[in-house]
Amino acid sequence: MSDCVEAYLGWLASQRRAARLTLENYRRDLEALQRLAGDRTLETLAQHDIRRFVARLHGEGLGGRSIARRLSAWRGLFRWLVRQRGLAANPAEGVRAPRAPKTLPKALSPDQAQALLDAEPDAGELMVRDRAMFELFYSSGLRLAELAALDAAIAADLDEGLLTVTGKRNKTRSVPVGSKAVAALREWLALRPAVAAADEPALFVSRRGGRLSPGAIRSRLARWAQDCGLGVHVHPHMLRHSFASHMLQSSGDLRAVQELLGHASIQSTQVYTHLDFQHLAKVYDAAHPRARKR
Numbered sequence: 001m002s003d004c005v006e007a008y009l010g011w012l013a014s015q016r017r018a019a020r021l022t023l024e025n026y027r028r029d030l031e032a033l034q035r036l037a038g039d040r041t042l043e044t045l046a047q048h049d050i051r052r053f054v055a056r057l058h059g060e061g062l063g064g065r066s067i068a069r070r071l072s073a074w075r076g077l078f079r080w081l082v083r084q085r086g087l088a089a090n091p092a093e094g095v096r097a098p099r100a101p102k103t104l105p106k107a108l109s110p111d112q113a114q115a116l117l118d119a120e121p122d123a124g125e126l127m128v129r130d131r132a133m134f135e136l137f138y139s140s141g142l143r144l145a146e147l148a149a150l151d152a153a154i155a156a157d158l159d160e161g162l163l164t165v166t167g168k169r170n171k172t173r174s175v176p177v178g179s180k181a182v183a184a185l186r187e188w189l190a191l192r193p194a195v196a197a198a199d200e201p202a203l204f205v206s207r208r209g210g211r212l213s214p215g216a217i218r219s220r221l222a223r224w225a226q227d228c229g230l231g232v233h234v235h236p237h238m239l240r241h242s243f244a245s246h247m248l249q250s251s252g253d254l255r256a257v258q259e260l261l262g263h264a265s266i267q268s269t270q271v272y273t274h275l276d277f278q279h280l281a282k283v284y285d286a287a288h289p290r291a292r293k294r
Helices: 003-014 020-037 047-059 064-085 110-118 125-140 144-148 152-160 179-194 214-227 236-251 254-261 266-287
Strands: 162-166 172-176
Touching: 003 020, 003 064, 020 047, 020 064, 047 064, 110 125, 110 236, 125 144, 125 162, 125 172, 125 179, 125 214, 125 236, 144 214, 144 236, 152 162, 152 179, 172 254, 214 236, 236 254
Parallel strands: none
Antiparallel strands: 162 172
């Protein structure tokens, strides 16, 4: 990696307080930029170079959303170079990614969510731990990184049915925890001392006693869904989507869902209004006498 990229990533970490996963994504996107630039320094790139890189990525099969994310990282780097290193212009400004087809986030139905969380595909401490994780995902709409970063000290807040989590850019928010999730967490907390290493603060730990990684959590959820015969691939963000969709269907309060999810912009939350409309359309098609298929 070039010195300017390392300096920019350091600035993101110290000044913007970017999360570790965010920094990893930026590093990956900027490594792609350096690969495309070849032997040229990034400071010498022009707008036509960036357009050519976008066309090349698209030709390699990268989707519109992924290219847009890379362009965003590139713009950030060049914007920083303009401000901090005196670069004349931002070559990525005004360059757009190919239009991606609009896709809605996939969510479980309430019945599917209940079947997932009521299942007992395994036995022992790890099953108790996994159930607590998945109940918490669905109960509070946490991001994967937020759940993985939780410490056992959260037990003090369970009596109030609340949880304080640290989200993107180190912003904290309080989220409610449902009674079933509280019960699952208390069951795991009673077993945790026998599994966790003596000096390990993490709430969710592996068989070896250390903090459970995001990848391990993702893998455990996929295996759980497979073992209980749900018939659909389930990942942590799907439980977050399900939480948001079901909350919006029940309450209709978009602003409240925005706060619970920790979205900085209401636009990020508005996608769930489309999911809610899909639900209503299915109800209409099934119930209205002039809509039912004969």
